[in-house]
Amino acid sequence: MSNENLDFDFELDLIFSGQKNPVEAFGQIGKMYEKLLSIDQQILYNILPSAKLEYELIDLEYSSIKSKVNQILKSIPDDVLKDILNPGKLFGHLLVYIKRRLIKATETNEVQSVDSLQKVTTDINKEIKKLHIDNIIILEINNYFVLNAINELGIEGRKLKKDEYFEYKSKAGNARIGRNSSVNMAKLLYELGGQTVEQQRMETLKVKSLDLLSDKASWKLIRQGKQIEVKIVHKEWLDDYHNRKIIIQPNDYLKLDLKITYTTNSNTLKPVITYEALNVFEVIPPDIIEGTNQSNLFEE
Numbered sequence: 001m002s003n004e005n006l007d008f009d010f011e012l013d014l015i016f017s018g019q020k021n022p023v024e025a026f027g028q029i030g031k032m033y034e035k036l037l038s039i040d041q042q043i044l045y046n047i048l049p050s051a052k053l054e055y056e057l058i059d060l061e062y063s064s065i066k067s068k069v070n071q072i073l074k075s076i077p078d079d080v081l082k083d084i085l086n087p088g089k090l091f092g093h094l095l096v097y098i099k100r101r102l103i104k105a106t107e108t109n110e111v112q113s114v115d116s117l118q119k120v121t122t123d124i125n126k127e128i129k130k131l132h133i134d135n136i137i138i139l140e141i142n143n144y145f146v147l148n149a150i151n152e153l154g155i156e157g158r159k160l161k162k163d164e165y166f167e168y169k170s171k172a173g174n175a176r177i178g179r180n181s182s183v184n185m186a187k188l189l190y191e192l193g194g195q196t197v198e199q200q201r202m203e204t205l206k207v208k209s210l211d212l213l214s215d216k217a218s219w220k221l222i223r224q225g226k227q228i229e230v231k232i233v234h235k236e237w238l239d240d241y242h243n244r245k246i247i248i249q250p251n252d253y254l255k256l257d258l259k260i261t262y263t264t265n266s267n268t269l270k271p272v273i274t275y276e277a278l279n280v281f282e283v284i285p286p287d288i289i290e291g292t293n294q295s296n297l298f299e300e
Contacts, residue, residue: 006094007056010099012036013066014258016161025207029065032156032166032177039102039149040071040095045224047091047131047140049203050289071095094131096170098124102146103168103175106153111183114143114191121146139199144264147188154181185269194265203258204284205230207248221254223275230258232274237280246283251282 015031037055044053052074059068071092101123111117111280125140157166157177165178206222221230232238234256240246257279262271 008096009068009070009170010096011066011167013064013069013167013169015064015167016158016162016164025065025173025237028156028165029157030069031159032153033069035149035152035156036099038152039099041224042145043095043098044073044091045129046141047128053095086215086251094127097127097172100168100170100172100175101148103153103166103177104173105146106150106157106183107176107183109182110162111147111150111188114188115285117147117188120150139201140263142197142271143192144262147183147185147192148270151183151185153177154183154286157181175186189269190266192266195263197262197271199260199262201258202255202281204253204255204289205258206286206289207250207252207254219277221275228273228275230256230277232277232280234277234280248283249285251286253289255281255284257281 012029012032014025014032016025033055037053040053044051054072054074055069056072057067057069060066073091091289101120105120111120121141121143124146128138128140131138154177158179158181159267160166160179162179165176168177203223205228208220208222208227219230219232220227222228237246241248254277256277259276259278261274261276264271
């Protein structure tokens with residue numbers, strides 16, 4: 001396996017000695033890949049909602065399992081691509097840095113208080129803020145995202161046997177997760193207490209179903225592959241829709257100004273999230289959205 005990591009690739013190894021059941025071994029490293037991909041997808045969605053991320057296995061060694069992957073980014077809007085001189089460096093470095101920062105915090109059990117949690121969150125958001133893309137509103141991550149990510153990574157580490165560990169290698173640095181990784185969720189959730197965080201930006205979401213009551217218009221839309229309930233508060237647009245001035249076909253998309261509210265308290269593991277469409281700008285047929293070219297942003 002090549003020792004050189006590019007800005008946009010990384011290695012994930014499962015280190016063990018002696019013999020190990022292959023079903024168990026590949027299941028464990030596969031589960032860790034799922035956790036890392038979930039983190040990447042959430043970060044990427046905060047930057048470019050239309051973009052899709054995949055991992056592509058490019059090398060594999062055994063005795064211990066050592067794997068290397070490229071991050072493949074697709075469906076980048078043309079108006080973003082034309083402004084990016086070095087997309088591999090811009091996005092690839094960010095994603096491998098964030099994974100390494102979270103894994104390192106998990107390895108060292110860094111997060112013991114709200115202050116130490118905030119330090120990890122601030123470090124990641126500083127990197128995100130370095131992105132400069134015209135006409136794109138980039139959402140930062142919050143303490144709850146970081147806390148849950150570290151907890152999920154630690155859970156996978158605690159499933160390993162003694163002297164086994166995952167090792168992450170990238171140009172941003174290396175980090176390990178073993179059985180000693182843990183975070184006191186109950187303590188930190190209590191210290192975080194009740195919070196309300198609001199974010200707002202333009203997004204394009206697929207229509208799943210709708211409520212025709214104009215005073216309580218609640219539509220089911222698809223965001224990040226999951227169904228969410230969105231309250232439509234744009235009264236003029238709703239009036240036009242009910243007066244049949246606007247026609248919506250199955251699987252159409254709505255381009256809208258989306259307000260996202262995260263509400264937490266000391267008893268919640270994850271925030272309660274509510275969505276409001278402050279303005280609806282247009283209805284877009286699915287062939288226009290789903291038929292866009294799948295640009296590979298990280299080609300060598």
